[in-house]
Amino acid sequence: MSIDPLEGIDAPEAVALLEMMLRIRRFEEHCVELYSAAKIRGFLHLYVGEEAVAAGIAAHLRPDDAVVATYRDHGHAIAKGVGMRAVMAEMFAKVTGCSRGRGGSMHLFDAATRFYGGNAIVGGGLPVAAGLALAEQWNGTDAVAVCCFGEGAVAEGEWHETMNLASLWNLPVLFACENNLYAMGTALARSEAEVDLVAKANSYGMTAWSVDGMDVAAVRAATGRALTSMRAGGGPVFLELRTYRFRAHSMYDPDRYRDKSEIESWKQRDPITHWRALLEERGILGEGAFDEMDRAVEAEVDDAIAFAEESELEPVSELTRWVYSDGSTAVASASAAPVKGGAL
Amino acid sequence: MKLDYRAALRDGLRHALINEPRAFLMGEDVGAYGGCFAVSLGLLEELGENKVRDTPLSESAFVGAGIGAAMGGLRPIVEIMTVNFSLLALDQIMNNAATLLHMSGGQFAVPLVIRMTTGAGRQLAAQHSHSLEGWYAHIPGLRIVAPATVADARGMLWTALADPDPVLIFEHAALFGITDDLPEELEPVDLDRAAVRRPGTDITIVTYGSGLHRSLEAAEVLPGEGISAEVIDLRTLRPLDSDTYLESVARTHRALVVEEGWRTGGIGAEVAAQIGEEAFWDLDAPVGRLATAEVPIPYAQHLEAAALVQADDVVAAVRAVVG
Structure with a gap:
């Protein structure tokens, strides 16, 4: 018996999932061009092929949920609700960027949507996500923290340490492991003695399962199940999202370690192509609807690029601002309540 | 209490x-x-x-x-x-x-x-x-x-x-x-300011942590040689309160930096460099520096003691700076 992929998804949400994936795809495609044109510099890691993961997870996230991502973070930021203008301006190193041009592609931050970066040290975001979850647990909310990371992080000590701590303390953190099969250029089996990631997570007493990360409905359903449990105090969940990046690791990567045939076979599973076809087949997406959506998305990306182009650079006079807090720190979470002082 | x-x-x-x-x-x-x-x-x-x-x-x-x-x-x-x-x-x-x-x-x-x-x-x-x-x-x-x-x-x-x-x-x-x-009531500490732990007139010893105690011990015996040492406890190593020790050096015209870290690239090097940059014309002698010997700290008591700055080392270093 096969489950209907549209189970529990109404037409507007089905369309929204497609649109989210398409927004990320088109954004990334433009980034390639802009990188070639030297408008974007530094490292650039693209999410093309993996859009179903961010879109499927974000479908269940609330504004008060926190997200920690990796250096391949454009998709997660856009899916969490960071404006495309602010993300693009960040890549252009402009002061209107979501990190004022200080972080670039790998370090997108946005307090308003609780997007905590953009961590460029593999595994470095994991303990931070556990801490964000601890704060929610402490405050008695049902908000969660989501940590997106690649399967390469599973080899890091920080992964093992965090899995143990999160499980031990029953923290509401979703470990979203995007298994795209290669840690930069090293295939999983070339670096891991045990390649069953679910078994590894299980060994920490954590609920875990694998999901087809090329299927946005599957990611959405799995996330929904995980978050429902987590919001009710069920503790952390590990999801292995089996996915694939269609492009190289970064713009510097000559992609020598993968067969072209392997890449081509994964491209046959393009999450956008498949979801679009399903929606058209079910009549949810009428004739011409996709092209119309695509034109709107292209217009949004074009607008973001124009905004980034026109924006100013941060004045050099601000170089040393915020090495330490200066009282203007615009983060409600860290300074919501005054510290008790005076009478000790 | x-x-x-x-x-x-x-x-x-x-x-x-x-x-x-x-x-x-x-x-x-x-x-x-x-x-x-x-x-x-x-x-x-x-x-x-x-x-x-x-x-x-x-x-x-x-x-x-x-x-x-x-x-x-x-x-x-x-x-x-x-x-x-x-x-x-x-x-x-x-x-x-x-x-x-x-x-x-x-x-x-x-x-x-x-x-x-x-x-x-x-x-x-x-x-x-x-x-x-x-x-x-x-x-x-x-x-x-x-x-x-x-x-x-x-x-x-x-x-x-x-x-x-x-x-x-x-x-x-x-x-x-x-x-x-200490008083019964807890008193908050000003983390922005170094503290003058012993006032003096002939040399400024800039230190922190364990070095404070070695320096104070040395400062106890130095008056016997006619030397009055001012001892400054940095308390905060970053950001450094350079005003306090520069003001002191302007009065004493001599400085010794004492730390437990290793000498090369240490906090003492930073303090000494600042004094050199900011108080060069106040100085009557090169800034002295004492730090831990550049070795992994050994277990044997005599070797460990030899690696660390002792009060006698401070006394000797002060003599060398004062001349």
């Missing part, structure tokens, strides 16, 4: 946990064991599991969790058993705690306090005898403090907890037995 350094640390910690509702302590053996140095002894029983949390031996995870919890609105006090183990959490301290506010364009402050013991002098050999506070002081974004007195041991934590940015407190393991009379 008479307190030793350990009891003062405990009093400051207890006070912080009780008076700051968002504060909690986490670290290895802080709960059931009572703290490796018994600083948190009794606090688990008094304040409960939510406020006093034993962690796994996972320095990176619990320091990183402290960073996340701080950004999530809490005021974590993370205890790393000793500075030696903090190296296992260096990614979190350096790549996250120190960078997030600046890199996020001012969006995410990290109001985190990390306490750890530091220092040698107890025959614990190379892996348990590091003094890396000067090394941490290299990192922009962190505040580095080192309580050398009983009053500072009690009061620094409260000031650190009110700081919106990450503060690392280095408690010296060889100072746990020192005692002092």
Whole structure:
């Protein structure tokens, strides 16, 4: 018996999932061009092929949920609700960027949507996500923290340490492991003695399962199940999202370690192509609807690029601002309540 | 009331946990064991599991969790058993705690306090005898403090907890037995200012931590040679309160820097360089420098003692500077 992929998804949400994936795809495609044109510099890691993961997870996230991502973070930021203008301006190193041009592609931050970066040290975001979850647990909310990371992080000590701590303390953190099969250029089996990631997570007493990360409905359903449990105090969940990046690791990567045939076979599973076809087949997406959506998305990306182009650079006079807090720190979470002082 | 350094640390910690509702302590053996140095002894029983949390031996995870919890609105006090183990959490301290506010364009402050013991002098050999506070002081974004007195041991934590940015407190393991009379009420410590611990007129000794005690011992005997030494306790290694020691050097015209870290690239080198840059025309002699011998600290007592700065070394160095 096969489950209907549209189970529990109404037409507007089905369309929204497609649109989210398409927004990320088109954004990334433009980034390639802009990188070639030297408008974007530094490292650039693209999410093309993996859009179903961010879109499927974000479908269940609330504004008060926190997200920690990796250096391949454009998709997660856009899916969490960071404006495309602010993300693009960040890549252009402009002061209107979501990190004022200080972080670039790998370090997108946005307090308003609780997007905590953009961590460029593999595994470095994991303990931070556990801490964000601890704060929610402490405050008695049902908000969660989501940590997106690649399967390469599973080899890091920080992964093992965090899995143990999160499980031990029953923290509401979703470990979203995007298994795209290669840690930069090293295939999983070339670096891991045990390649069953679910078994590894299980060994920490954590609920875990694998999901087809090329299927946005599957990611959405799995996330929904995980978050429902987590919001009710069920503790952390590990999801292995089996996915694939269609492009190289970064713009510097000559992609020598993968067969072209392997890449081509994964491209046959393009999450956008498949979801679009399903929606058209079910009549949810009428004739011409996709092209119309695509034109709107292209217009949004074009607008973001124009905004980034026109924006100013941060004045050099601000170089040393915020090495330490200066009282203007615009983060409600860290300074919501005054510290008790005076009478000790 | 008479307190030793350990009891003062405990009093400051207890006070912080009780008076700051968002504060909690986490670290290895802080709960059931009572703290490796018994600083948190009794606090688990008094304040409960939510406020006093034993962690796994996972320095990176619990320091990183402290960073996340701080950004999530809490005021974590993370205890790393000793500075030696903090190296296992260096990614979190350096790549996250120190960078997030600046890199996020001012969006995410990290109001985190990390306490750890530091220092040698107890025959614990190379892996348990590091003094890396000067090394941490290299990192922009962190505040580095080192309580050398009983009053500072009690009061620094409260000031650190009110700081919106990450503060690392280095408690010296060889100072746990020192005692002092303190008022009943906890007095907060000004972390922005160095302290003149002994006024003098002929030379300025700039130091901190264990070096303060070696320097004060030396300053006790120096008047016998007609030398009046002013002893300055930096207290905060980053940001340095250079005004205090530059003002002192302007009066004494001579300076000696004493530290427990290694000499090359140490905090003493920074202080000496600042004096050279800012007070060159005030100086009557080159700035002197004393630091730990550039070796891994050995176990054998005589070798360890030879590696560390002793009061006699300070006396000799002062003589050399004064001429």
